[in-house]
Amino acid sequence: MTSTTISRLVLATLGLGGLAATTAFGPPAKPNPPQKGIGINLANIDTSVQPCEDFYHYANGAWLKNNPVPAAETRWGAFNELANNNQAVERRILEKAAANRTAKPGSNDQKVGDFYAAAMDSVGIEKAGLKYLQPRLDEIKNLKSLADVQKYMASPHYSGGWYGMGVGQDSKNSTQYAVQLRQGGLGLGDRDYYLKQDGRSKAVRTAYKAYMTSIFQLLGDAPSLAATNADAVLALETKIAEASRDRVALRDRLKNYNKVPVAQAAKDYPNLNLPLRLKESGLGSAQDVIIGQPEFLASVNNLMANTPIADQQQYLRWNLVDGTTSALPKAYGDANFRFQQVLTGAKQQQPRWKRALRATDGALGEAFGQLYVDEAFSPAAKARAKQMVENLRAAYAERIMATDWMSAATKKEAIQKLNAFAVKIGYPDKWKDYSKLKITRESALQNLFATAEWRRADNLAKFGKPIDRGEWGMTPPTVNAYYNSSMNEIVFPAGILQPPFYDPKADDAVNYGGVGAVIGHEMTHGFDDQGRRSDAKGNLRDWWTKEDNEKFNAKADMVGKQYDAFSPLDSVHVNGKLTMGENLADIGGITIAYQAFQKTAQFKGGQKIDGFTPAQRFFLGYAQIWRANQRPEALRQQVQTDPHSPGQYRTNGPLMNMPEFYEAFGCKDGNKMVRAAADRSRIW
Ligand SMILES: [Zn+2]
Structure with a gap:
């Protein structure tokens, strides 16, 4: 819905074929002692780049050189690698369900198996022709x-x-x-x-x-x-x-x-x-x-x-x-792909199983979400993520109270809103009820139609009922997260609570720089230029004093100008106004994560791992989640239509405003990563 803001961490993620193992978010429940070679892979660093000149390419340069975009992809980065791992788990689940011909009719197992099997049945689809259309x-x-x-x-x-x-x-x-x-x-x-x-x-x-x-x-x-x-x-x-x-x-x-x-x-x-x-x-x-x-x-x-x-x-x-081209004979899908090639630069169509998997996840994601969670996400992992969210929430409160530009009255409302954030982690407490959705093996197209009609009915049936606060906007394997302004909630699917975002074997620095920054990002959406317009109850209501409002806008305008100046390709500039909310969330997110990280024993101990201080590892952990190669067509498409800035600016953009970063790497005035004091934007 247009009037509710759903702010995602990234717009969409796609993966590549392969059956890599998935490392779950936990256990162990007790923190491990820091280990060498875990969390940050030193081989990804490009030492020919100075960290104070271009931190993104310093931290990720060697990885970028060694990981070109696969033919069927338009972008390849940390999100894609993880999505790829998650899809391998999903694929096993779906293939098992499809092979089971004795599932109870009407059960989720039957629906999931039949949906995937029908989508994979290219011969049947070819034979049906236009029969169902x-x-x-x-x-x-x-x-x-x-x-x-x-x-x-x-x-x-x-x-x-x-x-x-x-x-x-x-x-x-x-x-x-x-x-x-x-x-x-x-x-x-x-x-x-x-x-x-x-x-x-x-x-x-x-x-x-x-x-x-x-x-x-x-x-x-x-x-x-x-x-x-x-x-x-x-x-x-x-x-x-x-x-x-x-x-x-x-x-x-x-x-x-x-x-x-x-x-x-x-x-x-x-x-x-x-x-x-x-x-x-x-x-x-x-x-x-x-x-x-x-x-x-x-x-x-x-x-x-x-x-x-x-x-x-x-x-x-x-x-x-x-x-519906995916459920029609091959010539239809080919026509669609020829168009996608121009739009995104993809060289090859995604393999059929990936397209079928995405369709099944989109249609019935919560019908097999439990199976995914059983395999890839433990209760201990959920508990630890929850703890991290609470650490970040406490750090955020400190930052709000410490701001020198906000009045006491506005601070009070901001803290109320922060305390009211509902938190969802991993998967829904109550799964969607698909009992009224009829799925068969007969026709992939019929299944698409049935799903669309079920979704329409499901949406319309909400009218007049109490708000369903348990509802999720993403399926469990999704490598993404979101803030929903009307719910005033932050949501983290199981899919993102894994390396490199969260690695139970890694030190706190890497995890606070990774998933910590993600949590801070979603929290900051509640206080970005649009999110700040609603209150603790999720209602659009102006709770800002006139003066605080003006000060916030001046700071946000400064961020807009900073990002307007970023140019990933000749004649292609980031649109500071389009990406405003996401940029503010990135800047706030890494700031809050750092605030929380400073309370850890690792930060206080200051012990180096693999030659890097805790603070340095925090920023390396942050940079690695944004590493990505992208086709020029896809990059142009992103800059034109996506509210998120390209990965290199999601890394360098926030850090260029952070004295904590300058200090960690000994950056000096005159370095590219160091903005003059008057040009820095710090909201939180
Ligand atoms: Zn976001």
């Missing part, structure tokens, strides 16, 4: 009027296009769910791809049009008709793009929250027939809707009335097929 295509073909389109969009078979609707927490009244409407309907995901005139944007559009044309031909259109239909969809999506807010504008939580009575919305946007869509969605009793972008809906309202139904059919047809 055709009824859905016919449905769209039979739309004759705007009223028909409205009816279709209100039905469970509607698979996207025009705008999004769902049920989510009301960010000004976090104890209630609300109906939310938001901008959407763009196959390329980002408005800039449609509107920018640079060479790369044009190349992406050309490839997108070629992809659509191929799909329409595969569906049976003659070549010239397929091209005409692709033109119509691209033209329509371009109009939708013109009406859309850009990613920076979408970050503003207040401007993207507009609550209006249903009757008003029905009057303002008559061509959407909202009353019908609400009624058919079981939301007929809703009094209000929260509209993310009113001017966008106004444009869609006009476009729906003024776009020929024939063009709308092509658009809805495209929306139906684009999301």
Whole structure:
């Protein structure tokens, strides 16, 4: 939902084939004595780079040289390596489930096994051809009027296009769910791809049009008709793009929250027939809707009335097929991959088992999450992660109280919010109930449709019920973490609580620099430029004095300018406004982690391991989680669309503001890693 901010640690992670072993987060429960060669691999360091000139390349240079991006990947780094290990565990679980033909019908085992088996069954998928898609295509073909389109969009078979609707927490009244409407309907995901005139944007559009044309031909259109239909969809999506807010504008939580009575919305946007869509969605009793972008809906309202139904059919047809190519004959997936190559630079398609695994994780992640947890995550690991979170929370409170710029009144609210953070670690206490989801071995495509409908029903059923505070937004094997502003919670799946983020065999320095910084990052999202706008209860409410507000903004602006100046490729600059929340979280996260690390026996003892002081190992531990090679296309895509900065700036950006770092490595004024005192940003 747009008005609830879910701030992730990274946008997405992909892995490469292979069956590496997974090292779990724990036990032992007692800290080990420091050991040589554990936690930091000295062979990854590039000693030809000075740590005070470019710490990222000093800490990771040799690793970067020795670990090029595999052919089927677009990026390769610590997150990918770990995801790859987790996928090896998942693969064993899924293959075992798929081999079991005697699972109790309707059980999670049956569903997981059948979903994966059907997705892996390339022969069956080829043989089925369009058998399972055709009824859905016919449905769209039979739309004759705007009223028909409205009816279709209100039905469970509607698979996207025009705008999004769902049920989510009301960010000004976090104890209630609300109906939310938001901008959407763009196959390329980002408005800039449609509107920018640079060479790369044009190349992406050309490839997108070629992809659509191929799909329409595969569906049976003659070549010239397929091209005409692709033109119509691209033209329509371009109009939708013109009406859309850009990613920076979408970050503003207040401007993207507009609550209006249903009757008003029905009057303002008559061509959407909202009353019908609400009624058919079981939301007929809703009094209000929260509209993310009113001017966008106004444009869609006009476009729906003024776009020929024939063009709308092509658009809805495209929306139906684009999301299902993985469950259609090979030629469909190949067309999709040719487009992905231009977008991300990938050289090879991911192996089928990886695509099937990701689809199964996305559809039924919590149905086999327990099996993953049993294999890869111990109760001791959970307890230790919880302890680390509490150490970080205490350190954060100290930093808030020690700030010299914040008033006592604002500090009091900040501490209340910090103390109210709910913490989720590893996996849900209560797993999702999939009993109403029907999965069979018959058709991968049918399973995709069934899953989409189940997910829709699951979301809509929340309306009018108490907030489900046990719900998770990521599956257990995920190598990621998030802060949810309406829940005011920080969430760490089992998947990330492993080396190099957390290694039970490593010293505290490495673990505080790794998962400690991750925990601090998620906590700081509660106090970043958008997160700070909600309070301890998760409600959007301004709890800042005017003066503190201005001081915070001045500090944040400084960070924005710092990151604007970073340029990972010629003519490609980081967008300081787009990445603001993540950069603030990175800077706050490493600062808080260091504060907590200073309380450990290792820090106080000061004993060197492998020639490095505890403080030096802390920063090396931090740098290694961000090591990554990336294809230039993927890097351009990230800079344009991802709120996270590239890994080298997630490392150097925060450290350039940290005197603790300068001191650890003896950096002096004039070194590249040292900012002049007046140019440093320190919020926490
Ligand atoms: Zn984040």
